[in-house]
Amino acid sequence: MENQATRFQEIVLVRALKEDDEHAFRMVYDAYFERLVRHAYSLLHDESRSYDIVQDVFLDLWNRRQILEVKRSLAAYLHSAVRHAALNDIKRLKVHSSKLDALVHLLAGFDVAADERVQLKQLEEGYRQEVAKLPKKMRSVLLMSREEGLSHHEIAERMGISKATVKTHINNALHILRHKLSSFSMLLLYLLFG
Known part of the structure; x- marks a missing residue:
């Protein structure tokens, strides 16, 4: 029963978000922010980058609120968005690191x-x-x-x-x-x- 109540609350919040309800956005932010930071931290092991990733996910949520499509649950949607953003951040840092390594190797030669x-x-x-x-x-x-x-x-x-x-x-x-x-x-x- 609790799951159905939570799912119903999420449906109401998503509908309110699509209608530009800033109070609904604040409720989502307050309910999920810390959990999402912990999720990002489990992937990145960097507190500052984890906060940045989650802030960006919420910014994207607000910017895309009118076309928001939540298939399973809002929690799953947000966790997936954080995971995707964290993995992209890891890839970006690897590319940056490999460029730096290549430059050091080039200059060492x-x-x-x-x-x-x-x-x-x-x-x-x-x-x-x-x-x-x-x-x-x-x-x-x-x-x-x-x-x-x-x-x-x-x-x-x-x-x-x-x-x-x-x-x-x-x-x-x-x-x-x-x-x-x-x-x-x-x-x-x-x-x-x-």
Whole structure:
């Protein structure tokens, strides 16, 4: 009987979501958020990334609310969405890691002469100068992301801005740097952060 009651409640919540009911969304968020974070953590073993994944799943739920199709149950739908997003995140990190490994391997194969070391130092200095010219908030977000390794969620909390604003600052910063730096510099940035 309890299962039928829960299923009925989910049907009512999904119908309310489709009708843009923010209170229904808040109820779903409150009911499932912590469970979904634990589920993501069981796959990722990273608390910050787990929170980011679940936040993105809820953002997607709200954005797609009017076309939402829940076949079994809302809980199963949300757990499946988190699992899918976590597995995509793992794949993305593996690709990033393999790019970094390839770059390290490539650079290790070179016998870096003194003049090449000077060029690499100049390249790094050029990058630092261009980053220093970025608007203050954009520069802070970029440095927290790239040098401190903070997630978008952590940066948003630290700066008191939304995750969407964090993403916008990073994208804008990379766009500016792409126009200011050489192709080789951008290749290195892509290999390291792409």
